[in-house]
Amino acid sequence: IALDDKTVSIGTATGQASRRAALKEATRKCESIGGRECRIILYYENQCAAIAEPVADIRPMIASYKVGLSSQEAVDMAVQECERRNSAGRCKPIYSNCTSPIRIR
Numbered sequence: 001i002a003l004d005d006k007t008v009s010i011g012t013a014t015g016q017a018s019r020r021a022a023l024k025e026a027t028r029k030c031e032s033i034g035g036r037e038c039r040i041i042l043y044y045e046n047q048c049a050a051i052a053e054p055v056a057d058i059r060p061m062i063a064s065y066k067v068g069l070s071s072q073e074a075v076d077m078a079v080q081e082c083e084r085r086n087s088a089g090r091c092k093p094i095y096s097n098c099t100s101p102i103r104i105r
Contacts, residue, residue, distance in 0.1 A: 001026055004034070006037060009030045010030060011032070048097065062086050
């Protein structure tokens with residue numbers, strides 16, 4: 001997951017065969033929606049990740065990013081952290097995904 005803090009642009013990557021390819025795709029997606037200073041904020045493998053942000057349009061908005069063993073666990077943790085970090089109260093998940101395990105022979 002790549003983020004540009006100034007433009008609040010977020011890029012994600014899924015299904016990539018290598019870490020390098022995933023980081024490159026996430027950065028490219030972040031830049032394609034207006035990010036100028038996209039940086040990798042979260043890398044996950046063989047687990048799930050989630051992003052949550054405040055429901056209300058507040059500034060500064062502090063999104064939260066968490067990983068977990070299931071999509072629901074990652075979402076729950078991201079929402080809880082988001083609500084702790086933002087004075088607006090309620091937060092909502094805006095992204096969740098799990099990596100698929102790859103069988104190596």
